[in-house]
Amino acid sequence: xxxxxxxxxxxxxxxxxSAAEAKTSAEIKVIVHRYSWDDIRDAARRLFYRHGLQNTxxxxxxxxxxxxxxxxxxxxxxxxxxxxxxxxxWTSIRDEIGAEIAANGLPKAxxxxxxxxxxSLAKHFPIEQKPRNYLDDQVLRDD
Numbered sequence: 001x002x003x004x005x006x007x008x009x010x011x012x013x014x015x016x017x018s019a020a021e022a023k024t025s026a027e028i029k030v031i032v033h034r035y036s037w038d039d040i041r042d043a044a045r046r047l048f049y050r051h052g053l054q055n056t057x058x059x060x061x062x063x064x065x066x067x068x069x070x071x072x073x074x075x076x077x078x079x080x081x082x083x084x085x086x087x088x089x090w091t092s093i094r095d096e097i098g099a100e101i102a103a104n105g106l107p108k109a110x111x112x113x114x115x116x117x118x119x120s121l122a123k124h125f126p127i128e129q130k131p132r133n134y135l136d137d138q139v140l141r142d143d
Contacts, residue, residue, distance in 0.1 A: 003071045005032055009107035010139040016111045017137040020118025026060035026081065026125040028114055029053055031140040035069035043067070044076045054078060056134050060125045062117050064110060073097060075113070084124045093117060 010032070017028050029051060036043045044065040048054065053061035059080030066073045075093055077085070093113055100109035 003066070003068045003101070003106050005066070005068065005106055005110075005139075005141075010141060012107060013110050013114065013139050014137050016114045017139075020114050020121070021137065023118060023122040023127065024060075024125045025057065025127055026062070026121040027053065027056050027135045028062050028064070028117055028121070028137075029135050029140070030064045030066070030110060030114070032066045032068065033142045034067075036067045036072075040065065040067060040070070040072045040074045044074045048076050048078075051135070051140070053135065058125060060121065061135065062121070064113060064117075066106065066110070073101075075117070081121065081124060085120055089120065 013030055017030060020028055031047055031051070033043075038046075044063060047065060048061075048063050051063075053063055056078065059078040061078045062081060063076040064073065065076060073094075075090055075097075077090060082090070093116055096116065097109045097113040100112050
C-alpha cells in the first residue's frame with residue numbers, strides 16, 4: 001500500500017470534499033495523522049467528537065481517518081447516515097479505498113471514497129436549501 005499524502009494532495013482532497021458536499025446537506029471530514037499508538041477505532045471515535053462531527057443536523061457526518069505510518073484508515077459514519085446505509089455500505093467503501101490505495105495510492109483512494117460517500121449522502125440527505133458548511137473542508141493533518 002502507498003500511504004503518502006502531500007500538501008498538494010490535501011488541497012485536492014479538500015476540493016473533492018467541497019464538491020461532494022455541494023450535493024448534500026451532510027458533511028465529510030478527512031483527518032490524517034502520521035502515527036497513532038491507539039486502536040484506530042478508538043482514535044477515530046475521539047476525533048469524531050473532538051471536532052464536533054456529531055453536531056451536524058440529522059447526525060449525517062462522515063469521518064475518513066488515515067494513519068500514515070500505521071498504514072491504516074477508517075471510515076466512521078454518524079448515527080443518522082449509518083442507520084440508512086447499513087454496515088455493508090461501509091464495508092464496500094473500505095474495500096474500494098483499500099484496493100484503490102494498492103493500485104493508485106492514497107490521495108486518489110481518498111478522493112474516490114469521498115465521491116462515493118458524497119453520492120450516498122446526496123441520496124439520503126439531499127439539499128433542501130443552500131446548506132451551511134458546518135465543518136471546514138480542509139484536511140486536518142497532525143504534521
